[in-house]
Amino acid sequence: MRTPLCEDLGIQYPVIAFTPSEHVAAAVSRAGGLGVLGCVRFNDPAELDAVLDWMDANTDGRPYGVDIVMPNKVPTEGSAGDLTELIPAEHRAFVERTLRELGVPELPDGAAGAGVLGWLHSVARSHVDVALKHRIALIANALGSPPKDVIDAAHEHGVKVAALAGRAKHARAHVDNGVDIVIAQGYEAGGHTGEIGSMVLLPEIVDEVGDDGTVVAAGGIGSGRQIAAALTLGAEGVWMGSYWLTTTEYLETHTKSQTMQDALVAATSADTVRTRIFSGKPARLLKTRWTEAWEQPGAPSALPMPLQNLLVGEAHSRIHASGDPSVVAMPVGQIVGRMNAVRPVAEIMAELVGEFEDAVDRLNLAR
Amino acid sequence: MRTPLCEDLGIQYPVIAFTPSEHVAAAVSRAGGLGVLGCVRFNDPAELDAVLDWMDANTDGRPYGVDIVMPNKVPTEGSAGDLTELIPAEHRAFVERTLRELGVPELPDGAAGAGVLGWLHSVARSHVDVALKHRIALIANALGSPPKDVIDAAHEHGVKVAALAGRAKHARAHVDNGVDIVIAQGYEAGGHTGEIGSMVLLPEIVDEVGDDGTVVAAGGIGSGRQIAAALTLGAEGVWMGSYWLTTTEYLETHTKSQTMQDALVAATSADTVRTRIFSGKPARLLKTRWTEAWEQPGAPSALPMPLQNLLVGEAHSRIHASGDPSVVAMPVGQIVGRMNAVRPVAEIMAELVGEFEDAVDRLNLAR
Numbered sequence: 001m002r003t004p005l006c007e008d009l010g011i012q013y014p015v016i017a018f019t020p021s022e023h024v025a026a027a028v029s030r031a032g033g034l035g036v037l038g039c040v041r042f043n044d045p046a047e048l049d050a051v052l053d054w055m056d057a058n059t060d061g062r063p064y065g066v067d068i069v070m071p072n073k074v075p076t077e078g079s080a081g082d083l084t085e086l087i088p089a090e091h092r093a094f095v096e097r098t099l100r101e102l103g104v105p106e107l108p109d110g111a112a113g114a115g116v117l118g119w120l121h122s123v124a125r126s127h128v129d130v131a132l133k134h135r136i137a138l139i140a141n142a143l144g145s146p147p148k149d150v151i152d153a154a155h156e157h158g159v160k161v162a163a164l165a166g167r168a169k170h171a172r173a174h175v176d177n178g179v180d181i182v183i184a185q186g187y188e189a190g191g192h193t194g195e196i197g198s199m200v201l202l203p204e205i206v207d208e209v210g211d212d213g214t215v216v217a218a219g220g221i222g223s224g225r226q227i228a229a230a231l232t233l234g235a236e237g238v239w240m241g242s243y244w245l246t247t248t249e250y251l252e253t254h255t256k257s258q259t260m261q262d263a264l265v266a267a268t269s270a271d272t273v274r275t276r277i278f279s280g281k282p283a284r285l286l287k288t289r290w291t292e293a294w295e296q297p298g299a300p301s302a303l304p305m306p307l308q309n310l311l312v313g314e315a316h317s318r319i320h321a322s323g324d325p326s327v328v329a330m331p332v333g334q335i336v337g338r339m340n341a342v343r344p345v346a347e348i349m350a351e352l353v354g355e356f357e358d359a360v361d362r363l364n365l366a367r
Numbered sequence: 368m369r370t371p372l373c374e375d376l377g378i379q380y381p382v383i384a385f386t387p388s389e390h391v392a393a394a395v396s397r398a399g400g401l402g403v404l405g406c407v408r409f410n411d412p413a414e415l416d417a418v419l420d421w422m423d424a425n426t427d428g429r430p431y432g433v434d435i436v437m438p439n440k441v442p443t444e445g446s447a448g449d450l451t452e453l454i455p456a457e458h459r460a461f462v463e464r465t466l467r468e469l470g471v472p473e474l475p476d477g478a479a480g481a482g483v484l485g486w487l488h489s490v491a492r493s494h495v496d497v498a499l500k501h502r503i504a505l506i507a508n509a510l511g512s513p514p515k516d517v518i519d520a521a522h523e524h525g526v527k528v529a530a531l532a533g534r535a536k537h538a539r540a541h542v543d544n545g546v547d548i549v550i551a552q553g554y555e556a557g558g559h560t561g562e563i564g565s566m567v568l569l570p571e572i573v574d575e576v577g578d579d580g581t582v583v584a585a586g587g588i589g590s591g592r593q594i595a596a597a598l599t600l601g602a603e604g605v606w607m608g609s610y611w612l613t614t615t616e617y618l619e620t621h622t623k624s625q626t627m628q629d630a631l632v633a634a635t636s637a638d639t640v641r642t643r644i645f646s647g648k649p650a651r652l653l654k655t656r657w658t659e660a661w662e663q664p665g666a667p668s669a670l671p672m673p674l675q676n677l678l679v680g681e682a683h684s685r686i687h688a689s690g691d692p693s694v695v696a697m698p699v700g701q702i703v704g705r706m707n708a709v710r711p712v713a714e715i716m717a718e719l720v721g722e723f724e725d726a727v728d729r730l731n732l733a734r
């Protein structure tokens with residue numbers, strides 16, 4: 001299981017793992033893939049700096065990457081307070097009523113945090129500045145091409161730049177902007193995702209990008225067979241996100257996520273829904289009583305980004321603290337149907353490699 | 368490009384082509400695949416009998432199949448007239464107003480036909496009786512497992528039975544009912560389709576079916592790379608439908624379909640929509656001014672099957688006759704983005720085989 005991408009990134013297997021957990025990211029890098037740490041949770045650059053120090057010390061000298069959330073053009077900045085005033089009272093009342101009906105308790109006084117600020121341009125930029133002081137091999141951006149000066153700075157440090165695309169025209173724009181690696185993300189994926197399935201999207205983006213960049217496949221990848229299929233369709237590697245949510249290492253960072261893991265392990269591939277209720281843009285979530293409440297007659301429409309996220313931010317905290325798997329609010333892809341146990345990263349990686357070899361053998365029988 | 372399915376069906380390549388055109392079906396069988404003729408358009412069994420005589424004479428002795436539309440349990444029969452009374456006046460008024468606004472002319476007096484009766488159980492059963500008198504190798508059913516006596520009759524004639532599945536549990540039910548070949552149909556597909564993408568669905572169904580049947584992949588297949596990916600994921604072949612709509616042979620049967628072909632050739636993979644407006648159940652159609660009209664505020668919800676199809680039947684005839692590509696009402700999958708020219712079936716089949724070989728070569732480089 002080896003492609004030119006392995007040379008480009010200095011890794012053993014062309015498996016890139018997006019995860020908000022540094023324990024997962026480090027374990028993936030140690031196992032021969034590329035762990036990519038999601039930075040959106042770090043409101044304080046010093047906190048990210050400390051975690052990347054930990055990554056440097058716990059990856060056996062192997063490469064890793066970071067994932068930021070930065071629009072190509074600088075948006076208007078705004079404090080959470082200013083924006084909060086734009087949320088209609090009807091929406092607040094719906095959320096409060098729904099949580100009560102679902103039996104989700106209130107948080108203890110003072111337990112509500114500052115919320116996630118990583119989507120602010122200034123915060124994302126601080127993530128880049130911090131990360132470039134560490135031994136990273138990749139900066140990935142979840143909101144399109146990063147600004148040109150960020151791409152240039154990355155390249156000056158010998159760091160590759162990756163960006164997600166759900167349409168061929170977005171992939172073309174990325175490589176024209178200087179992005180090195182296009183992550184072709186199909187409809188099956190968790191979180192923000194488009195409408196074109198991986199089987200159709202991936203070869204389209206491979207053809208569009210041609211020799212102008214490298215394409216990796218995201219959306220629906222959770223076995224060596226699927227990695228082999230992605231490579232057959234022209235990708236040089238895969239980007240997997242959901243699959244690492246049910247690892248033992250994930251619990252080391254996110255110590256209160258056992259309820260979430262229980263819910264994911266129990267879910268089938270039919271138990272997700274693509275909805276705007278998480279952020280205001282279409283994102284795939286685990287289907288639970290929480291997502292279903294938003295589909296009942298009389299439920300309000302989701303607000304535009306970033307208002308919807310501000311609206312449901314505290315609700316997510318309350319849901320997370322409730323310990324009730326039937327109301328979990330969690331982005332995850334259709335591959336959740338294959339996530340049937342909580343296992344160590346190294347075991348998963350070994351299985352992916354073994355299944356890949358078997359899949360290649362099977363395909364060769366068809367010649 | 369050869370799997371055990373080729374032995375089972377007596378074909379050269381594991382490519383099954385669903386098409387309403389006998390000219391396409393015969394050309395696919397002559398080119399080494401299995402042409403499967405959709406029977407729903409034949410209201411009169413004698414007409415189907417004559418067309419299958421033509422198939423027998425024009426397939427160089429190679430196998431072909433038929434596709435019927437038959438529920439597993441016998442539904443209440445009803446004449447189109449009885450059912451039509453159940454359609455609300457609001458819906459009729461919306462269709463009439465929309466066609467006027469879209470500039471779709473009325474049909475000349477007497478041009479409206481009897482409508483499609485093939486969805487009636489009695490008509491579908493007559494299709495089976497007629498088909499079994501011909502040299503067919505496969506009966507496929509678009510509405511789940513066929514009734515047990517139909518499966519038994521097929522097997523007595525040495526004919527394999529296939530059924531579509533969009534969920535693993537449906538695949539399990541099919542093989543338990545005696546179905547030989549499960550068509551795992553992903554979200555990308557045209558026409559009636561589920562919500563799980565091919566990348567996730569296909570290996571799930573392969574694992575569910577195990578040794579109890581054969582699995583072929585549908586949804587998003589239009590290149591040899593995609594056939595190779597499907598085989599990598601565990602399928603023994605592919606079922607392609609949309610891709611044959613833009614063949615020269617299609618025009619030989621459907622002589623007035625040039626406008627439709629123009630619209631498909633111009634469309635990208637983003638130009639489809641999954642909607643209930645065609646039949647009452649979710650089906651993927653080309654996105655046009657017609658489908659968009661049903662998404663405007665104030666548009667009525669689609670009626671349940673079969674009322675919705677009765678409601679829009681005459682509208683479809685008027686749209687077809689209008690010669691306007693911007694209002695085409697046509698089921699097609701996301702693979703429409705790769706349908707960029709009208710070509711002969713034999714040319715497409717040769718390309719599929721060549722691309723398949725290249726894809727296997729590429730995958731072997733990754734070992």
